Amino acid sequence: MSVQFSGWEVVDDGASFPGVELQPSQKPQNRGVYTMYHGTSVASARIIIANGFKPSSSGMLGRGVYVSRDIKKAAHYPLNSNITDRMVFKLHVRVGRVKRIDKDNHPMQYTWSAHGYDTAWVPPQCGLKAVRSGLEEDCVFDPKRVKVVGIAKAPNATIQKELQQLISKTSSRPGSGGDAAADVCSLCKRKTQKGAPHIKQKCWECGQKICILMSKHFCPAKP
Missing domain, CATH: 3.90.228.10 (Phosphoenolpyruvate Carboxykinase; domain 3)
Incomplete structure (x- = not known):
């Protein structure tokens, strides 16, 4: 099978x-x-x-x-x-x-x-x-x-x-070198640059919305 x-x-x-x-x-x-x-x-x-x-x-x-x-x-x-x-x-x-x-x-x-x-x-x-x-x-x-x-x-x-x-x-200042608050892409969960949202599109196979920076994506099993 x-x-x-x-x-x-x-x-x-x-x-x-x-x-x-x-x-x-x-x-x-x-x-x-x-x-x-x-x-x-x-x-x-x-x-x-x-x-x-x-x-x-x-x-x-x-x-x-x-x-x-x-x-x-x-x-x-x-x-x-x-x-x-x-x-x-x-x-x-x-x-x-x-x-x-x-x-x-x-x-x-x-x-x-x-x-x-x-x-x-x-x-x-x-x-x-x-x-x-x-x-x-x-x-x-x-x-x-x-x-x-x-x-x-x-x-x-x-x-x-x-x-x-x-x-x-x-x-040596407290908080130096730390990352400031940043927006996070809802799909890839990575930080986004201010004024530069990630590009999102539909998967060519299953049609789900994906971010081009996602490290992985698996299409749902077909019935």
Whole structure:
């Protein structure tokens, strides 16, 4: 006697350890936590440590926090600033669901977050004209996914020590690093980004309503 069923089940391990360091050309795994970098001015660094990252309202990948696994990329920012005012944060980034953007006029270049993705990834040397350096870049929609863990580069030892002490003080505050309240998808039970509800549709076999981010779905047995 044969048994017929329809559905799926996905096993996604993500990265095994937080802060995994990938080479710029390596594809990030969904739900992984990776070491990345962000370059900014010393004054802005103090504000970020105190208040967290504020997403850019626009950019080549739209709204989000721009980071890179390549410290050379981060070290060039802020652009057109004095090198003595530049510093680089070391970060742990929870990438969530990742969308690869590897060509000009990609259909999701600015809308990836609306399709349920948490991070957009531009591989190195992919030919995207907006990335003239050809270096790897990422855009993270939710700033709460980006955690400052250290100072990778500073203008001098005094500033590095000051910023590191500020990080230590902030990390020791009660409730620091905790997730803020978030909406939860009623179908997949995962957190949703503000203003970016998960895409829901009918199962092609049984007609039940499903979320595209569900890890498994089994159609009811047919009578």
